[in-house]
Amino acid sequence: MHICQYCNKKSFATKKLDQIELEKLGNNCNQVTFLKGDRIMIQDALSHNIVFIEGGLVKIHASGPEKEQILKIVKGPSYLGIPTVIGSKTNKFSATAISKTTACFIDFEVFKDFIIQNGEFAYEIIIDLCKNELFSYKKCINQAQKQGPGKIAEALLYFSEIIFENSSFNLPLTRYELGNLTCTSRETVSRILSDFSNNKIIEVNSKKISILNKEQLEIISKKG
């Protein structure tokens, strides 16, 4: 059992719960700590839990016809698996920690009761789902229409602005994984990164990447 009342990492939705509901949540959720590489959710497993990532970085991936596909990188605080628990019996994707991550597993029946009984809670969940859907649309367009440099520029800006909120960061993926995420090959990632580096748009030191010319990167990302 977990004391949710005093948790300072509540989601926007759980901030809308009253004391009684928080107590109920606490009695029906459990916190787990994952290390880099640990699997948080396994595709095809039955799941009755909503996962809330309190903090840490998580890789969302699913198996395709020939290989595992990285769908996106998510930073806590964030819910995982709301669509897969509500819309399906089994998980339609896997989640793997790529840094130390704490997550709360919430019993779905309790989560469902909150949605049905607390409109403000439900509304916050809907906002979250909407944002995710729009993100998917955007990623689909990027993937279909942008060329290599545009895709990589987009990914670098995503890490810089959304994930790390810093112009300089340590890439939490290998070149192969970045290629997989952006739907290109590892060789293309290598070449584009050194190309950006030669043009003084970014600075690369193995995993450490600093964005030097954000405007230029945005132009490349935008025009594809």
Place this chain on the structure above:
DNA sequence: GCATTAACCACAG
């Protein structure tokens, strides 16, 4: 044809 883009292969560090 010729240029561009990017995947695949191979090899070195």
Place this chain on the structure above:
DNA sequence: CTGTGGTTAATGC
């Protein structure tokens, strides 16, 4: 795991 060079295929002037 990564960077680079050669090769090949698709696509667009």
